[in-house]
Amino acid sequence: MLHQREQWSSRIGLILAVAGNAIGLGNFLRFPVQAADNGGGAFMIPYMISFILLGIPLVWVEWALGRYGGERGHGTAVAVFDYIWKKPFAKYLGILGVIIPLVVVVYYTYIESWTLIYSFFSLFDKLPDTPVSAGLKDYLKPFEEFLVSMIGANSEGMFLNPPLYTYGFFVVTLLLNLYILHRGVSAGIEKVAKFAMPAIFIMAIILLVRVLTLTSPEGRNFLDGFGFLWNPDFSALKEPKVWLAAAGQIFFTLSIGFGAILTYASYLKPKSDIALNGLASASVNEFAEVILGGSIAITASVIFFGVAATQEIASNGAFNLGFMALPAIFANIPYGQFFGFIWFLLLFFAGITSSIALMQPAIAFLEDELGFSRDKAVLTLGIFLFISAHIPIFLKGALDELDFWIGTFALVIFALLETITFVWILGKDKAWEELNKYADIKIPKVFYYILTYIAPAFLVIILGWWIFTELPSKLIPEHINGWIARGFILLTALIGIYLVKIAWEKRNGRTSA
Numbered sequence: 001m002l003h004q005r006e007q008w009s010s011r012i013g014l015i016l017a018v019a020g021n022a023i024g025l026g027n028f029l030r031f032p033v034q035a036a037d038n039g040g041g042a043f044m045i046p047y048m049i050s051f052i053l054l055g056i057p058l059v060w061v062e063w064a065l066g067r068y069g070g071e072r073g074h075g076t077a078v079a080v081f082d083y084i085w086k087k088p089f090a091k092y093l094g095i096l097g098v099i100i101p102l103v104v105v106v107y108y109t110y111i112e113s114w115t116l117i118y119s120f121f122s123l124f125d126k127l128p129d130t131p132v133s134a135g136l137k138d139y140l141k142p143f144e145e146f147l148v149s150m151i152g153a154n155s156e157g158m159f160l161n162p163p164l165y166t167y168g169f170f171v172v173t174l175l176l177n178l179y180i181l182h183r184g185v186s187a188g189i190e191k192v193a194k195f196a197m198p199a200i201f202i203m204a205i206i207l208l209v210r211v212l213t214l215t216s217p218e219g220r221n222f223l224d225g226f227g228f229l230w231n232p233d234f235s236a237l238k239e240p241k242v243w244l245a246a247a248g249q250i251f252f253t254l255s256i257g258f259g260a261i262l263t264y265a266s267y268l269k270p271k272s273d274i275a276l277n278g279l280a281s282a283s284v285n286e287f288a289e290v291i292l293g294g295s296i297a298i299t300a301s302v303i304f305f306g307v308a309a310t311q312e313i314a315s316n317g318a319f320n321l322g323f324m325a326l327p328a329i330f331a332n333i334p335y336g337q338f339f340g341f342i343w344f345l346l347l348f349f350a351g352i353t354s355s356i357a358l359m360q361p362a363i364a365f366l367e368d369e370l371g372f373s374r375d376k377a378v379l380t381l382g383i384f385l386f387i388s389a390h391i392p393i394f395l396k397g398a399l400d401e402l403d404f405w406i407g408t409f410a411l412v413i414f415a416l417l418e419t420i421t422f423v424w425i426l427g428k429d430k431a432w433e434e435l436n437k438y439a440d441i442k443i444p445k446v447f448y449y450i451l452t453y454i455a456p457a458f459l460v461i462i463l464g465w466w467i468f469t470e471l472p473s474k475l476i477p478e479h480i481n482g483w484i485a486r487g488f489i490l491l492t493a494l495i496g497i498y499l500v501k502i503a504w505e506k507r508n509g510r511t512s513a
Contacts, residue, residue, distance in 0.1 A: 013190035019284035020353030032297035036314035042236030046246035063274040066265025075266035075364030097259030101358040112351035113173035122340035204292040225299025257415030275439035369503035401485035
């Protein structure tokens with residue numbers, strides 16, 4: 001007999017929770033950097049094409065797999081793959097859907113805590129200050145030094161030495177995440193989504209309105225920023241890297257390949273639609289990313305620094321625009337202290353709706369497959385995350401190592417496995433039927449072919465591109481910390497495989513009895 005599982009209490013709560021999973025730091029930090037570094041308007045054309053050909057179909061795949069598992073009392077790819085493949089090895093492939101979000105959240109929660117630090121420091125006017133007359137490098141230097149000091153990257157040797165307050169804010173952030181998870185799917189995750197998502201949009205609109213009123217001494221205004229973001233340089237479309245960057249951003253922004261959407265969808269009520277729900281949650285995410293995230297960060301930067309300088313800032317790292325350029329702008333406008341507080345609080349709310357989603361697959365696995373109570377599952381996860389987080393907190397380069405192998409490379413592999421499982425192992429026609437079951441909208445037939453051929457081909461191209469362009473430079477880590485990070489990934493995977501083995505032995509024992 002299937003054990004009683006939680007369910008979402010309302011449709012709007014479900015959509016906001018799934019959208020909150022997707023709306024994270026990537027919307028407001030990664031997207032503006034990717035767009036600015038890849039030609040602005042030139043980036044938006046392949047971005048929108050990728051949203052239709054890759055994003056929406058793969059979101060539907062995760063929703064469908066999640067509902068399929070939830071109807072059978074399970075909320076992770078471990079059991080879903082096992083049911084569909086009917087092969088002993090399939091459940092071990094499925095553990096990727098637990099390990100990937102689990103390892104990502106180890107460092108994601110730490111980065112999330114940075115936004116809380118910045119928000120707190122902005123509120124009490126403790127961030128650096130820079131005169132408007134300074135050159136670009138001098139303008140950003142105090143903020144770069146602040147970030148470096150905050151994470152302890154200015155220390156010698158292989159270890160980071162963050163100040164005590166950084167560690168303290170991380171602990172607070174982790175405990176807040178765990179408390180929300182402890183409250184459960186409906187009373188915890190759904191309630192937070194119903195509060196945090198409207199708050200994110202209200203804060204983003206306040207910031208956008210302020211950005212629209214900015215002008216520079218050189219006379220630049222929001223039209224210059226919008227022009228850069230929306231007027232394409234068609235010659236840039238000849239560059240393969242622009243297309244692959246756009247496809248990669250869609251991949252990240254919609255949380256494809258993490259397994260979190262699958263887990264969230266497993267808590268659907270019986271006979272729930274996934275076609276309209278999936279499309280709605282993806283659309284909410286896109287509005288937050290393009291209309292709000294891109295318009296705030298890119299427009300403000302273009303107004304203050306110009307197009308060329310904005311591209312230079314973006315090319316130097318994912319954190320430069322959000323953690324350096326924008327605080328520098330806020331430091332030189334009226335009430336900038338308040339707007340800085342709002343900006344980083346927005347990032348924190350966006351981060352926490354994503355981090356709780358990344359933690360939920362591990363909770364679902366412990367509850368569904370090992371029979372843990374909610375309290376025991378949250379406590380177990382909390383202990384693991386607290387201990388594991390010391391790797392990115394204290395070891396130089398470990399965060400980047402974890403992010404590449406799990407937060408980049410493994411995502412594409414798992415998304416490809418999900419697509420193969422749903423479309424080709426379950427069967428093309430059965431998959432299409434499953435997707436349209438209980439649907440509130442009629443999905444155009446063209447998506448049958450997109451799901452079957454185009455989306456998998458897209459994934460293979462992205463994976464192949466990264467293998468040839470990124471993998472060679474990553475094979476040998478620069479120092480021992482890279483090997484330690486890889487060892488942690490391997491150990492986590494082995495523990496996951498062992499727990500799957502234990503869970504299936506228990507299940508077979510119950511079945512035999």
